[in-house]
Amino acid sequence: MNQCxxxxxxxxxxxxxxxxxxAAQVTTNEVIRDDDHYFVTFDVRIAAPPDRLRRYLTDYSNxxxxxxxxxxxxxxAGSPGTVQRVRLRxxxxxxxxxxxxxxxxxxxxxxxxxxxxxxxxxxxDFQEATEYWRVTxxxxxxxxxxxxxxxxxxxxxxxxxPWLLKRQIHASxxxxxxxxxTLTAN
Numbered sequence: 001m002n003q004c005x006x007x008x009x010x011x012x013x014x015x016x017x018x019x020x021x022x023a024a025q026v027t028t029n030e031v032i033r034d035d036d037h038y039f040v041t042f043d044v045r046i047a048a049p050p051d052r053l054r055r056y057l058t059d060y061s062n063x064x065x066x067x068x069x070x071x072x073x074x075x076x077a078g079s080p081g082t083v084q085r086v087r088l089r090x091x092x093x094x095x096x097x098x099x100x101x102x103x104x105x106x107x108x109x110x111x112x113x114x115x116x117x118x119x120x121x122x123x124x125d126f127q128e129a130t131e132y133w134r135v136t137x138x139x140x141x142x143x144x145x146x147x148x149x150x151x152x153x154x155x156x157x158x159x160x161x162p163w164l165l166k167r168q169i170h171a172s173x174x175x176x177x178x179x180x181x182t183l184t185a186n
Contacts, residue, residue: 024177036127040148046177048184050113050142054135056183058109060086066183071100083108087123101125127151144177 028043046053056066058080063073071089078084088103104123108116115133119126134145 024181026177036151038148038150038152040146040150042146044144044177045138045141046144047181048142050135050137052184053142053144053180054113056180057115057133057135058107060084060088060107063088066179076104080109085120086117103129105129105131121153125153127153 024047025045026042027045028041030039030041032039059066060073061075063070069090071091072087073089074087076085076087084107086103086105086107088105090101090103091099102123102125103119105117105119110116113135115131115135117129117131117133119129119131121127121129129148129150132145132147134143136143136145
């Protein structure tokens with residue numbers, strides 16, 4: 001099985017898969033590999049109010065309803081406004097390679113729109129991972145920024161892995177952002 005498919009779900013867990021063409025605009029999408037570490041950065045503009053977008057981004061127990069790639073989403077401990085332990089099981093496919101991955105992470109939501117998460121490596125398919133989300137209003141839209149540092153607990157081909165991950169993230173960013181735009185319009 002192509003292990004790069006597993007790494008691709010890291011950035012896909014939030015945005016999922018949806019169809020259609022909308023107003024979402026990807027301004028940054030970068031994947032950098034340094035030995036066994038991967039650094040993922042993306043910046044997206046979404047036609048949605050920041051408070052509504054943040055509400056969907058932090059509704060962890062319902063991710064499976066919002067995003068097709070997520071098979072299970074469960075809040076294991078905590079409540080909004082505190083550190084929440086969240087388990088996500090994702091199914092991701094790149095070409096014809098598919099894999100299910102589990103993430104258990106402690107998520108902290110900050111009043112300034114930032115969301116920070118640290119994965120528990122004993123319960124996840126990564127040796128370590130930290131994520132940072134920022135949701136801010138910008139020019140009548142919402143700017144969604146993501147930064148992650150990841151060390152997968154599996155082999156990722158060094159030459160094609162970052163290229164394939166970047167390509168998959170870009171396609172999923174557009175479709176996932178469009179899905180969020182649809183959700184927040186209701």
